[in-house]
Amino acid sequence: MKTALTIAGSDSSGGAGIQADLKTFSAHGVYGMSVIVSITAQNTQKVVEVEDLSPKIIGAQLDAVFSDIKVDAVKIGMVSNPGAIGVIAEKLIQYKPKFVVLDPVMVSKSGYDLLKPEARNSLIEKLLPLATVVTPNLFEAERLINKREITTIEGMKEAAKQIYALGPQAVLIKGGHLEGDAIDVFYDGKQFETFEEERIETKNTHGTGCTLSSAIASHLAKGETLQEAIEGAKKYIQGAIRHSLAIGRGSGPTNHFFQWFEK
Ligand SMILES: Nc1ncnc2c1ncn2[C@@H]1O[C@H](COP(=O)(O)OP(=O)(O)O)[C@@H](O)[C@H]1O
Numbered sequence: 585m586k587t588a589l590t591i592a593g594s595d596s597s598g599g600a601g602i603q604a605d606l607k608t609f610s611a612h613g614v615y616g617m618s619v620i621v622s623i624t625a626q627n628t629q630k631v632v633e634v635e636d637l638s639p640k641i642i643g644a645q646l647d648a649v650f651s652d653i654k655v656d657a658v659k660i661g662m663v664s665n666p667g668a669i670g671v672i673a674e675k676l677i678q679y680k681p682k683f684v685v686l687d688p689v690m691v692s693k694s695g696y697d698l699l700k701p702e703a704r705n706s707l708i709e710k711l712l713p714l715a716t717v718v719t720p721n722l723f724e725a726e727r728l729i730n731k732r733e734i735t736t737i738e739g740m741k742e743a744a745k746q747i748y749a750l751g752p753q754a755v756l757i758k759g760g761h762l763e764g765d766a767i768d769v770f771y772d773g774k775q776f777e778t779f780e781e782e783r784i785e786t787k788n789t790h791g792t793g794c795t796l797s798s799a800i801a802s803h804l805a806k807g808e809t810l811q812e813a814i815e816g817a818k819k820y821i822q823g824a825i826r827h828s829l830a831i832g833r834g835s836g837p838t839n840h841f842f843q844w845f846e847k
Pocket residue numbers: 720721722758759760761766767768781782783784785786789791792793794796818821822825
């Protein structure tokens with residue numbers, strides 16, 4: 585069985601973060617492992633509180649996994665603070681996993697800062713250059729390159745070029761917050777590609793970014809090319825949103841095991 589490791593924050597409501605990643609790995613038949621960076625007290629309506637784990641225990645989790653198990657792909661989500669980012673970068677340089685999917689999580693849909701403002705530069709300098717692909721949403725793309733507002737496909741392409749110049753092997757800017765269809769823009773330094781699906785009208789989109797990035801990691805772990813991995817992940821998130829769950833009183837989660845419910 586292929587393996588994937590998520591390095592991210594825990595979401596007590598189970599729709600985003602580590603919980604979404606492990607469900608996604610399982611739904612793809614990939615053995616999932618986790619390094620917890622932060623614990624969030626969170627539900628479908630809000631993030632109530634966040635507690636970061638120490639760089640020491642983050643490093644110990646990484647050593648425990650990498651010293652024993654072959655990791656076929658890594659997904660990075662909420663990394664919270666400069667100390668956590670420092671130890672994650674150090675260990676990735678040491679263990680050299682083949683694929684690193686970096687979701688530069690900054691703010692939850694409910695509006696809570698999941699990346700401390702002072703950690704932005706560390707994320708750019710230390711993690712972006714280690715990424716096989718970085719998957720910002722529109723807001724995160726704006727923050728990475730200090731751009732005002734990205735609202736069009738042309739704007740996404742220009743931003744993808746600028747983010748690519750920061751060091752990742754490829755960039756996928758997600759268009760979940762665009763007007764109209766859900767169009768994601770890919771750039772690998774040579775060519776652009778768009779991944780397009782129709783927008784599904786629902787408020788239950790908690791954890792869509794986490795789910796897409798861990799699905800990309802799952803496909804990479806199974807040996808697909810990056811473009812094949814994104815194509816597969818995009819189809820998966822579309823199904824997961826189409827069958828999303830009205831659980832909780834706010835923005836409910838996607839359905840990671842929607843295949844079980846399709847006739
Ligand atoms: N309502 C929707 N219908 C279809 N696809 C969506 C919808 N919302 C988000 N997506 C897709 O889900 C993935 C995650 O995107 P996005 O929601 O922008 O990320 P994030 O959760 O990081 O803000 C992207 O592939 C995006 O196009």
